[in-house]
Amino acid sequence: MLKTKTGILSLLTESDFISGAELAKQLGVSRTAIWKNIQKLKEDGYNIIAVTNKGYKLLETSDRLNETLLRAEIEKSELFETLIYKKTIDSTQNHAFRILDQHDGNIVIVSGHQSQGRGRFKREWLSPEAAGLYMSLVFRPNISNHNMIVFNLFMSLAISETIRETAGLNSGIKWPNDIFINDKKVCGFLTEVISTDNIVDTIVCGVGINIKQSEETQKLGTATAIRDELSEDHFDVNHFIGILFKKIEFYYGKFLSEPFSTIKEHWLEHAVIFNRELKITTVNETFKGKALDITDEGYLVILTDDHNIHKVISADIEI
Ligand code: BTN
Numbered sequence: 001m002l003k004t005k006t007g008i009l010s011l012l013t014e015s016d017f018i019s020g021a022e023l024a025k026q027l028g029v030s031r032t033a034i035w036k037n038i039q040k041l042k043e044d045g046y047n048i049i050a051v052t053n054k055g056y057k058l059l060e061t062s063d064r065l066n067e068t069l070l071r072a073e074i075e076k077s078e079l080f081e082t083l084i085y086k087k088t089i090d091s092t093q094n095h096a097f098r099i100l101d102q103h104d105g106n107i108v109i110v111s112g113h114q115s116q117g118r119g120r121f122k123r124e125w126l127s128p129e130a131a132g133l134y135m136s137l138v139f140r141p142n143i144s145n146h147n148m149i150v151f152n153l154f155m156s157l158a159i160s161e162t163i164r165e166t167a168g169l170n171s172g173i174k175w176p177n178d179i180f181i182n183d184k185k186v187c188g189f190l191t192e193v194i195s196t197d198n199i200v201d202t203i204v205c206g207v208g209i210n211i212k213q214s215e216e217t218q219k220l221g222t223a224t225a226i227r228d229e230l231s232e233d234h235f236d237v238n239h240f241i242g243i244l245f246k247k248i249e250f251y252y253g254k255f256l257s258e259p260f261s262t263i264k265e266h267w268l269e270h271a272v273i274f275n276r277e278l279k280i281t282t283v284n285e286t287f288k289g290k291a292l293d294i295t296d297e298g299y300l301v302i303l304t305d306d307h308n309i310h311k312v313i314s315a316d317i318e319i
Pocket residue numbers: 090091092093094114116117118119120121123125133134135136177178187188189190206207208209
C-alpha cells in the first residue's frame with residue numbers, strides 16, 4: 001500500500017496532469033487502488049485535484065512533515081536504507097542508539113516533536129511540535145578515528161547549502177556545528193560515534209533545524225527559524241528534506257572519498273566566523289581572538305587577543 005502511495009506521489013510531482021489509468025499502468029496496480037491511495041494522500045494533507053479527461057494534479061505540496069513523502073525520498077536514496085518516522089519521541093538521537101543494532105546499513109530517524117531533545121555539552125534542545133525538524137542520521141563508515149575530524153565540515157556544508165538553495169536565505173556555517181542566519185542560530189547538530197580498535201563503526205549525527213519560531217525558542221533570543229526569516233509564509237518542509245537528503249548523500253560520499261581540501265574554498269564561502277571577534281571556549285580554557293584559517297586537517301587557527309596562535313579542533317564559539 002505504502003509503495004503505491006509513494007509511487008503516486010512521485011509521479012504526481014513529476015507530471016502536470018496524469019490520468020488514473022496511466023498511474024495504474026506505471027505502478028502495476030488497479031485503478032481502484034489508485035483511487036483509494038489518492039484519497040489517503042488527500043487525508044495526509046496533499047492538495048490533489050481531479051479534472052475530467054485530464055486526470056489528477058498535485059496543486060501544491062503539503063508544508064507538514066509527511067511520512068509518505070519521507071519514505072518516497074528514502075526509496076530514491078542510495079545512501080539510506082531505513083527510515084524510522086515518529087510523530088513524537090523522547091529524542092531521535094537516543095532512539096538511534098536504542099535501535100542501531102536492529103538494522104544494517106544507514107538509517108534516518110525523523111520526528112516532528114521531541115520531549116527530551118539534547119544538544120552539545122549536555123544542553124537541552126527545545127523541540128516543540130510543528131516548529132522544527134528533528135532527525136538523527138546513522139552511518140556505518142568503517143574509517144579510522146582520525147578521519148572523523150573533518151566529518152562536521154562536510155555535514156555543515158550540506159545543511160547550509162540546502163537552506164540557501166531551498167529558502168534562498170543567506171545561511172552560514174558557525175564552526176564547528178551550527179548554521180546561522182543573520183547572526184542567529186537556525187540549526188545545530190551533534191555528532192556521536194561508536195568506534196572499536198580505532199575504527200569508527202557507527203556515526204550518529206543528530207540534526208535540529210528550526211522551521212518556525214515557537215514561544216519557547218523565541219524567548220532564547222539567540223535563535224531564528226527558516227520561516228521567520230522568509231518574507232512569505234509558505235515553506236515546503238518536505239521538499240526541503242528531499243534536497244537535504246540529496247546534499248547529505250553527496251557530501252557524505254565526498255567525506256568518505258576526498259580530503260577536506262577539495263571543498264575547503266566552498267566551505268570558507270559559507271563560514272561566518274572570519275573577520276570578527278570570537279569568544280572561544282575549549283575543554284581547557286576560554287579566550288578571545290580572531291579566526292585566521294581552517295587547516296586541511298580541520299583545525300581552526302585562532303590569533304588570540306594576546307597575540308598567540310591557537311589551533312583548536314573542538315570548541316564552543318560565541319560571535
Ligand atoms: C546543538 O546545537 O547543541 C546540537 C543540537 C542537536 C539537536 C538534534 S535534534 C535531533 C537530534 N535529537 C536530539 O536529541 N538531538 C539532536
